[in-house]
Amino acid sequence: MKIRVLIADDNSFIREGMRIILHSFEEFEVVATVGDGAEAVEFCKANEVDVALLDVRMPHMNGVEATRRLTEETKTRPLILTTFDDDEYILDAIRFGARGYLLKNNDPERIRDAIKSVHNGHNVLQDVALDKLKSSMGAPAPADSGTPFDRSPFTERELDVMALIAKGYSNKEISKELFISEGTIANYITSILSKTTLEHRTQIAIYYLTGKIR
Template identity: 80%
Template sequence: MKIKVLIADDNSFIREGMRIILNSFEEFEVLATVEDGREAVEFCQANEVDVALLDVRMPNMNGVEATRLLTETTKTKPLILTTFDDDEYITDAIRFGAKGYLLKNNDPERIRDAIRSIHHGHNVLQNVILDKLKLNLGDHTPGVVEPPIDVSLFTERELEVMSGIAKGLSNKEISRELFISEGTVANYITSLLNKTGLEHRTQIAIYYLTGRIR
């Protein structure tokens, strides 16, 4: 079964280029390309679309608002694919349910892997996006962040797990760093989701770096 994809971008060159790239991979079927967020939402509401690639800055409706509506009214998983890495867009897109946030200058294989990962229930946030958030918080030392959150709400181990997630580490990498099992890491992540009311690890990373939940 092919992964059904929609491409939304107001630049016709980008739209067609992305369509050609994705159709070169046998696992994808590009159902349509549209020019703005409103068209993307309307198409996904009328058709079964697995993943929608959304530019951020589009006329009529931007990619962030389209993400919110897609999350609320369809089963389509939004992937923000843009040349802009503004913090406002990053946090709002994740807050509204984006499953991933990538810059357009990625190799086709990276975009392919991101779509595949999102389709299978994972979340993708490019490291450069996390790094930019860290720098804007005054962290100029890689991997070192003073989280703008109420640390009293969490145990020391939960904070360590959150820090690992914010660094972009996988559960396996976190388990190695903290000398605990992957299962224990998963349990801590479940606890964090329950405490914060968040839905997935990407939102945990955004929360740890910005202090924003909603």
């Protein structure tokens, strides 16, 4: 079964370009293209949509508010489309349930992989956007500061897992790096989440890098 995708962007050129890109891959069915967040929410409430690609800056309802509504009212998984100018929205989008954020200038294969990853229940944390986020927050990475957050609740292995999540590693990649099973990795992530108020791995990455829970 194809992955049902909605594209929400107030720029018709980007909307159409994204539609053409996704149609070039057999995995996807673009079920709708809309011009603002309100339209995206209403369509997803009335139709089955697997992943919603949401621009951040849209009239009537922006991508952050649409993310919140989609997370609360539908089963659609929101994936934010962002530019470097949208850094101020990233933390709110993640807090409201965005499964990640993707820069609009990515190549088609990267866009394909991100949508598939989100559809499969993973979170997409793009390194270049994360670096920009760290810079905007003025927070050094753990390797620079030593103790950006309270490490005491976590085991050394949990800290290893958190560090690799912050680098954008998938569970499979972490498994290879640490020589432990993917199931064990999942257990460590569950333990990390239970020790914090965080809900998913994207938040773990930001917490590890900034010491802040959002």
